[in-house]
Amino acid sequence: MSDVSEIPIREKNIVLIGFMGVGKTTVGQLVAKKLYRDFIDIDEEIEKIYNMSVTDIFRKIGETEFRRVERELIVNICNHKKLKIISLGGGAYLQEEVRKVCLSKCIVYFLDLSWESWKERLPLIIDSRPVLQNKTLHEIEDLFFKRRKAYSLHNSKITINNLDAETIANKIVESVKFAWDIYQPQGE
Numbered sequence: 599m600s601d602v603s604e605i606p607i608r609e610k611n612i613v614l615i616g617f618m619g620v621g622k623t624t625v626g627q628l629v630a631k632k633l634y635r636d637f638i639d640i641d642e643e644i645e646k647i648y649n650m651s652v653t654d655i656f657r658k659i660g661e662t663e664f665r666r667v668e669r670e671l672i673v674n675i676c677n678h679k680k681l682k683i684i685s686l687g688g689g690a691y692l693q694e695e696v697r698k699v700c701l702s703k704c705i706v707y708f709l710d711l712s713w714e715s716w717k718e719r720l721p722l723i724i725d726s727r728p729v730l731q732n733k734t735l736h737e738i739e740d741l742f743f744k745r746r747k748a749y750s751l752h753n754s755k756i757t758i759n760n761l762d763a764e765t766i767a768n769k770i771v772e773s774v775k776f777a778w779d780i781y782q783p784q785g786e
């Protein structure tokens with residue numbers, strides 16, 4: 599497969615990062631449709647490899663192995679694929695190698711939701727996110743703010759409080775097209 603280090607900005611993969619449950623999967627699918635691109639959800643890819651849910655992988659195989667596969671998958675996709683919309687799992691970007699490859703090969707969008715808004719979404723996701731289980735709300739809050747340091751390394755931030763998924767996807771598409779036109783105007 600070819601190396602994509604010199605890839606034109608219009609062909610770069612777009613990567614969505616942010617805390618679990620902020621909507622990376624939901625919004626990524628919409629962005630892919632709007633830009634006529636393929637969508638890759640890293641959690642789904644890992645589930646296909648093991649033919650198990652993320653919850654079962656954590657339980658039966660363990661988080662350490664999950665993180666290794668997650669990292670290798672992301673590094674491989676970022677190095678060898680282009681024109682994709684990629685939604686990471688919420689913890690993937692905590693790995694330095696993942697941050698490095700995403701920032702060097704892709705355009706990284708951070709979906710930024712406030713803690714107050716995020717808390718309302720907890721009941722929707724708690725059962726399918728093993729990292730949240732057996733934690734108090736205070737411990738989850740600590741994790742939410744600790745992880746912001748890693749997410750602060752991005753190319754663009756979209757503040758998503760009170761916005762529906764369609765509106766967020768439109769904002770990303772608008773922002774991507776703006777960047778394309780600034781850095782690589784059509785016809786040049």
Ligand SMILES: Nc1ncnc2c1ncn2[C@@H]1O[C@H](COP(=O)(O)OP(=O)(O)OP(=O)(O)O)[C@@H](O)[C@H]1O
Binds near residue numbers: 616618619687722723
């Ligand atoms: N803008 C939104 N407004 C309200 N609910 C939303 C929005 N975006 C996503 N959701 C809902 O929040 C939940 C989590 O969304 P989603 O699975 O897309 O998050 P995620 O960021 O991919 O999480 P993870 O990091 O665990 O992969 C889903 O139930 C989804 O329907």
Ligand SMILES: O=C(O)C1=C[C@@H](O)[C@@H](O)[C@H](O)C1
Binds near residue numbers: 687
């Ligand atoms: O934030 C996390 O650590 C995780 C988020 C999910 O997307 C899954 O990747 C898994 O549940 C771990």
Ligand SMILES: [Mg+2]
Binds near residue numbers: 622623639686687688
């Ligand atoms: Mg997801």
